[in-house]
Amino acid sequence: QVQLLESGGGLVQAGGSLRLSCAASGGTFSSFAMGWFRQAPGKERDFVAAINWSGVSTYYADSVKGRFTISRDNAKNTVYLQMNSLKPEDTAVYYCAADFHLLIYSDYEEYNYWGQGTQVTVSS
DSSP states (O other): OOEEEEEOOEEEETTOOEEEEEEEESSOGGGOEEEEEEEOTTSOOEEEEEEOTTSSOEEEOTTTTTTEEEEEETTTTEEEEEEOSOOGGGOEEEEEEEEOOSSOOSOGGGOOEEOOOEEEEEEO
């Protein structure tokens, strides 16, 4: 059973930075494509970023491109989301997702394994 545990969320002022981490267990981490999604109150779950199994390929939502960076450390079974120049509209619960794909996907339905989420709040 694959388990994902996010950490690193919190309260930050606009313009600040946070780094989210997602630790995986129960599977071969280097076989997973990984994604980050977010969900604000009353809104749908939106794609943020994804990375392939090797870390060579990444993909970002237009809203975060140039501000967020996804990376992974297969030796530590961990994926990261570095978030810079944060804006109030980035406020949401951020979820880590994983599945056994060679390609990377922005559709949340392509991921079968999910973490519990971590809250990110950006104050203006």
